[in-house]
Amino acid sequence: LETLRLRGCFKLSDAALISLAEARGAGLRELQLSGNSQLGRPALAALSAHCAGSLRALRLEDCDQLGAEALLPLRQLARLEELSLGGICLLSDAVLAELAHSFGPQLQLLCLRGCSLVGPAGVVSLAALCHNLLDLDLEGVELLTDDAAIAIGEAAPGLARLVLKGCVQLSDRAVLSICAAGCPLSRLSLNKIPALSDASLVALRKHCADSLRWLDVSWCRGCTDHGLGGLVDACAQLEELVLWGCSELTPFFFDGHSNDALKIVGRF
Numbered sequence: 169l170e171t172l173r174l175r176g177c178f179k180l181s182d183a184a185l186i187s188l189a190e191a192r193g194a195g196l197r198e199l200q201l202s203g204n205s206q207l208g209r210p211a212l213a214a215l216s217a218h219c220a221g222s223l224r225a226l227r228l229e230d231c232d233q234l235g236a237e238a239l240l241p242l243r244q245l246a247r248l249e250e251l252s253l254g255g256i257c258l259l260s261d262a263v264l265a266e267l268a269h270s271f272g273p274q275l276q277l278l279c280l281r282g283c284s285l286v287g288p289a290g291v292v293s294l295a296a297l298c299h300n301l302l303d304l305d306l307e308g309v310e311l312l313t314d315d316a317a318i319a320i321g322e323a324a325p326g327l328a329r330l331v332l333k334g335c336v337q338l339s340d341r342a343v344l345s346i347c348a349a350g351c352p353l354s355r356l357s358l359n360k361i362p363a364l365s366d367a368s369l370v371a372l373r374k375h376c377a378d379s380l381r382w383l384d385v386s387w388c389r390g391c392t393d394h395g396l397g398g399l400v401d402a403c404a405q406l407e408e409l410v411l412w413g414c415s416e417l418t419p420f421f422f423d424g425h426s427n428d429a430l431k432i433v434g435r436f
Contacts, residue, residue, distance in 0.1 A: 250277035
């Protein structure tokens with residue numbers, strides 16, 4: 169057994185997971201535990217101890233009952249390359265920094281979706297240690313600041329997928345810096361960033377025209393026909409553009425850009 173996914177198994181107890189870890193943990197390379205409402209620190213400690221030598225990917229998601237301290241046993245998973253803590257809403261900066269010290273250098277994928285207590289200090293800790301990130305999801309990390317986002321862009325030059333949806337404190341300054349850092353962004357979500365304007369679209373056009381394949385600028389009402397049109401015309405690889413809530417756009421953009429193969433989602 170190398171891959172195990174347990175999603176929504178809300179009756180699964182710590183005792184069962186401890187038994188599973190003892191019997192099969194040494195061979196597991198990928199583990200997903202999502203929506204497991206009885207999951208606690210004893211099970212995470214057992215899984216971490218028995219899977220430390222083999223586990224490469226862990227998705228521990230939407231377990232609202234887990235406090236930040238309950239995640240500390242994960243420090244033993246020093247060989248992790250992919251980690252999702254999406255929906256672990258009590259995750260703190262201090263615990264995130266502890267985890268980053270353990271497996272940050274080889275981490276390639278990190279999801280912190282909905283980790284609303286994570287702030288600039290935690291993200292800066294990541295930037296200091298996670299230089300090989302290719303995929304980073306910070307959706308709903310509302311405390312994220314421009315400076316912290318800039319630190320990530322500068323520290324992870326290989327970043328190809330970045331989700332900043334709902335990071336409401338960000339501005340064009342963060343996007344400009346991330347683009348200028350040379351990240352080969354292919355998938356980017358800037359959904360619900362109120363301060364975003366055409367300046368960010370110009371930066372994407374200038375630095376990411378050869379790599380960008382998917383972009384979400386839904387509810388970014390500072391983006392205009394001209395800004396989006398220039399970006400779409402320049403990004404020959406762009407396959408899909410998501411525009412929910414962009415009611416200020418007009419037929420001048422929708423009918424005027426030159427990328428006939430582009431799929432636009434959310435026009436109506």
